[in-house]
Amino acid sequence: MQDANILIVEDEEPLTLLLRYNLESEGYRVEALARGDDADTRLRELTPDLLILDWMLPGVSGIELCRRLRSRDDTKALPIIMLTARGEESERVRGLATGADDYIVKPFSVPELLARVRALLRRSKPERTAETLKVGDIELDRIRKRVSRSGRDIDLGPTEYRLMEFLMERPGRVFTREQLLDGVWGNEVYIDERTVDVHVGRLRKAINRGRENDPIRTVRGSGYSFDDRYGKPA
Ligand code: CA
Numbered sequence: 225m226q227d228a229n230i231l232i233v234e235d236e237e238p239l240t241l242l243l244r245y246n247l248e249s250e251g252y253r254v255e256a257l258a259r260g261d262d263a264d265t266r267l268r269e270l271t272p273d274l275l276i277l278d279w280m281l282p283g284v285s286g287i288e289l290c291r292r293l294r295s296r297d298d299t300k301a302l303p304i305i306m307l308t309a310r311g312e313e314s315e316r317v318r319g320l321a322t323g324a325d326d327y328i329v330k331p332f333s334v335p336e337l338l339a340r341v342r343a344l345l346r347r348s349k350p351e352r353t354a355e356t357l358k359v360g361d362i363e364l365d366r367i368r369k370r371v372s373r374s375g376r377d378i379d380l381g382p383t384e385y386r387l388m389e390f391l392m393e394r395p396g397r398v399f400t401r402e403q404l405l406d407g408v409w410g411n412e413v414y415i416d417e418r419t420v421d422v423h424v425g426r427l428r429k430a431i432n433r434g435r436e437n438d439p440i441r442t443v444r445g446s447g448y449s450f451d452d453r454y455g456k457p458a
Contacts (some may be wrong), residue, residue, distance in 0.1 A: 227407065228273040228345055232256040233263040235281050236309065239330075243276065247332050247341070248297055253406070260284030260446055263379055264292060269446055271397045274345055276337075277324070279308040294323035298396050300451065303348040305340060307332075357392045362431070362439060373431055374420015381422070384409065384427040391440065396452030398443045 230247055234240045235258045244254045255272070257263045261283030267275075275293075279286040287305060293299040294303075306324035326340050357364040361374045371388055373403045380388065386408045391399070397409070401417040409415055424440060434437050439454040 227251075229253045229270075229403075230274045230276060230341070231253070231263070231266070231272040233260065233278045233281060234258065234276070234278040236278075240339065242334065243337070246338060250338060252258070252341075253403075258282070260286060260289045264289055267293065267299060267302075269398065271302060272393075274303045274341060274348075276305050276307065276341075279306060287451070290323055291294075301348070303344045305337075305344060356376070357390060359395060359439065359450070362455070364389055370430070373433075373436070377432050380427065380430055383423050384430060387423055387427055388431075391448065391450035395450045395454070398441075398446050398449040400447040404447065420448075 230252045232240055232254060234243070234244050234245075234256065235260070239260070240256045244256055247254045255266075257266060258281075260281035263277075263281075264284055277290060278284045278387055281289070284292075290304055290306065293302055293304070304324045305326045305327055305328060308331060309330050325344055328337055328340065355366050357366070361373065363373075364371050366389070369385055371380055371385065387404070390404070390407050401420040404420050405415055405417065407418075424442075428438060437454065439449045439451050440450050443449060
């Protein structure tokens with residue numbers, strides 16, 4: 225399992241199908257949209273780990289969408305691979321100046337695209353391999369599998385620990401209950417989505433004492449996220 229969510233925004237359906245098939249075969253979770261404006265809306269609800277973005281799109285163009293994403297706090301570091309048709313290569317400089325991390329000219333080979341995806345995810349997610357995650361006064365030690373807050377150890381069950389680790393690895397990203405079930409419990413077991421709420425409740429009870437701020441945000445109609453503003457000055 226590659227444990228990453230990829231959003232494809234591409235209006236050529238055969239290409240979307242090809243990309244989806246190959247990325248899913250590699251274990252990535254894939255969502256695809258065909259319009260730039262739809263992608264803009266979707267990206268306000270959910271931040272993927274990587275975006276594959278076509279240059280020319282109906283609604284809002286890829287380049288405009290890229291510019292918008294780079295100007296927003298929650299998406300300014302989102303890894304973006306831009307796709308473009310042959311003949312637009314001269315626009316390469318403009319593409320990168322707009323903020324795409326990488327750039328691929330169509331037609332491209334699938335293995336090359338997969339290699340770029342892997343490389344970009346590796347570069348952008350150093351925290352996935354860090355031994356300690358620290359946000360504000362909360363520290364998660366992956367070696368000891370312990371969480372502490374302001375120096376006091378917090379007792380967590382194994383599921384609450386994994387849930388905390390999963391959310392802390394991706395601050396600011398909103399996960400649906402289904403995505404949390406996939407990421408924390410594994411998608412081979414069938415568990416009711418309400419189970420997620422129960423464990424989030426237990427996690428909150430364990431980490432929040434008295435009037436301490438809750439680092440876990442409930443996003444109505446969507447799910448949960450680790451608040452990316454947590455521990456930062458207001
Ligand atoms: Ca296109």
